[in-house]
Amino acid sequence: MTRSTTLFLMAGLLLSACKTPGSYVPEAPSRANLSAELIRLDSPGPPPGPEGACWASDITPLVVETVSEQIMVAPEKIGPDGAVISPARFRTETQQRIVQEREEIWFRVPCSHDWNVDFVATLQRALKARGYYLLPVTGGYDAPTRDAVHRFQIERGLDSPQLSLAAARELGIVAADRARL
Known part of the structure; x- marks a missing residue:
C-alpha cells in the first residue's frame, strides 16, 4: 500500500468515528404550504x-378547461381488393368546462x-x-x-x-x- 492510500484510509476511519449513532443531521428548509x-x-x-x-x-x-375531441363522421371505405377508396372523415368538437370557480x-x-x-x-x-x-x-x-x-x-x-x-x-x-x- 502506498503512503497516500494509507493516509486516505486513516482519514476515512477518523471521520467515520466522529459520527455517533443518533447524531443530528440538519435538513434543508421546506417550503411552506x-x-x-x-x-x-x-x-x-x-x-x-x-x-x-x-x-x-x-x-x-376562474379555471376553465378546454377539451378538443375528434369525432368520426364517416368511416373509411375499403374496396374489394383491400385498397382504401375514401379515408375516414372526422370533425373537431371543442367543449369548455369550469374546473374551479x-x-x-x-x-x-x-x-x-x-x-x-x-x-x-x-x-x-x-x-x-x-x-x-x-x-x-x-x-x-x-x-x-x-x-x-x-x-x-x-x-x-x-x-x-x-x-x-x-x-x-x-x-x-x-x-x-x-x-x-
Missing part, C-alpha cells in the same frame, strides 16, 4: 381572528403599521437572496416587488401579489408566532 392558511367565508368581510390580526383578500382566478379568499398579512421603507427593503433583499427580485433594493413596494412576491407565493400555493404573513415568516422578515411553535 401557503394555501393551508387560506380562509374561505360564506359572509362578506374579514374573518374573525386573533386580536390585532391584519387580513387581506384576493379573488382566485372564482372565489374570495382571505389570509393574514403583516399589518400596515409594519410597512415602511426599511420593511420593504428587507423584503426585497430576502426575495433577491432567493432569486425572485433582480433589481436594486429601493424600499418601494412597486410592480417588480409585487411580481417577485407573487412568484414566491404562487410556488407555495397562494396566487396573490399581496405579501402574506406566512410568506413573510418563511422569508424571515417577521417574527414567528410563538403560539405556532
